[in-house]
Amino acid sequence: MNNLLAVYLKDLEELVQSSEMDYGASKYFSYNFYLNQYNEILIELQKMGHFTDKEYILEVPINQRAKGGSAREIEKHKEIIIKSKQLYTRLLQLVGPLEEINVIKTLENIFGRFHKIVRQLRIRHSNRATLEVEDEYDVQDLLHALFQLYFEDIRPEEWTPSYAGGSRRIDFLLKKEKVVIEVKKTRRNLSDKEVGEQLLIDISTYEVHPDCEHLICFVYDPEGRIGNPIGLESDLNKKSTDDLKVNVYIFPK
Numbered sequence: 001m002n003n004l005l006a007v008y009l010k011d012l013e014e015l016v017q018s019s020e021m022d023y024g025a026s027k028y029f030s031y032n033f034y035l036n037q038y039n040e041i042l043i044e045l046q047k048m049g050h051f052t053d054k055e056y057i058l059e060v061p062i063n064q065r066a067k068g069g070s071a072r073e074i075e076k077h078k079e080i081i082i083k084s085k086q087l088y089t090r091l092l093q094l095v096g097p098l099e100e101i102n103v104i105k106t107l108e109n110i111f112g113r114f115h116k117i118v119r120q121l122r123i124r125h126s127n128r129a130t131l132e133v134e135d136e137y138d139v140q141d142l143l144h145a146l147f148q149l150y151f152e153d154i155r156p157e158e159w160t161p162s163y164a165g166g167s168r169r170i171d172f173l174l175k176k177e178k179v180v181i182e183v184k185k186t187r188r189n190l191s192d193k194e195v196g197e198q199l200l201i202d203i204s205t206y207e208v209h210p211d212c213e214h215l216i217c218f219v220y221d222p223e224g225r226i227g228n229p230i231g232l233e234s235d236l237n238k239k240s241t242d243d244l245k246v247n248v249y250i251f252p253k
Contacts, residue, residue, distance in 0.1 A: 004048075005095045008041050012088040015041070019081050028069030031077035035059065038084055051090060057083060103177045104216075106150050108249065110143070111218050115252040117142070118222070136185045139220050140171055143183060147172065170209075178213040180206050186225040192232060195219055199236055199248065207244045219250040229253050 019034040039056045046052050057080060064072040118133045121142075133139055140156070147154050155173040172181040182202050184195055199217050206212045217236070219226070226232060229250035236248040 005045075005050075005091065008045060009088065009091050009095050011037075011041055012084055012091060016081065016084045016088060019077070019084065023077050023081060026069075028074045028077050031069070031073055031080060032059070034080045034084070035076070038080055038087070042087065045087075045091070050094065051087065054087065103174070103179055104214075104247065107179075107181070107216055107218075110146050111249045111251050114139075114143070114146075114218075114220065115222060117146070133185075133220075133222075135187075136183060139185050139218075140183050143181075143218070144172070147174075152176070170206075173211060175211060178211055180209065180212040180215050182206075182215065182217045184217070184219045186219065186221045186223065191225040192227060195226065196232060196236065200239070203236070203239050203244065203246055207241065212244065214245045214247070217246070217248040219248065221250055222252065224252075226250055 015034060015037055019031070022028075022030045022034075035057050042051065042054055042056060046054075057076075060070070060073050060076050064070055066073070069077070121130045121133075124130050131138065131142060133142060144154065144156060151174055153175040155175055156171065170180050171183045173179075174181070182199070184190070184198065186195065190198075199219075202217065203215060206215045219229075221229065230253070233248045233250055237246055240246045
């Protein structure tokens with residue numbers, strides 16, 4: 001029950017943010033979408049026995065509507081924002097604050113289990129086709145799917161600011177969390193020294209990225225090409241600065 005209430009609390013939070021943004025940008029025509037969304041949430045909450053004293057928001061009569069938003073529609077948009085905030089406040093008191101996801105622990109869990117997931121994918125009924133993780137693009141594709149379980153705004157391959165005369169691409173940017181994730185997969189010509197050199201360049205690059213406060217580097221080493229993974233992790237983690245926190249994870253160990 002509480003989990004479902006938490007979902008509606010999150011929906012209301014997003015409703016308030018989006019409707020306020022549109023109102024501030026004079027996009028009053030969008031009010032009807034938010035009106036329906038508010039009423040749908042309230043209906044579900046009332047089915048659960050909550051807030052039965054609250055009334056639904058009524059639509060603006062057709063004869064009081066105008067292209068771009070009439071005065072009545074603008075007033076209605078404001079009403080939606082106010083009532084959504086009120087409902088959010090009451091639901092927050094009932095549910096309690098939403099627990100913020102621990103980004104680093106979540107990523108550590110994904111990386112630590114990644115090799116097991118890769119192995120499990122190979123086992124399919126009737127030998128059906130599956131995702132073979134053979135290069136960095138395969139690693140990125142599988143990680144992207146796993147990230148969807150925990151994060152909403154995942155931006156693959158965002159451009160970084162110019163560095164040393166050129167630009168680099170980011171594997172993943174968690175915009176809200178201000179976390180950049182760089183992915184490597186070891187191969188014949190990419191082991192200890194080469195991985196370390198590439199990640200040092202990444203660290204220097206992302207220090208100037210405006211949306212990067214934390215750089216997470218995941219090195220997938222299924223064949224054990226890195227002789228001392230713990231030592232390499234430790235050396236690179238020491239490159240953290242006041243402006244950029246660095247964490248390197250090499251799995252499996």
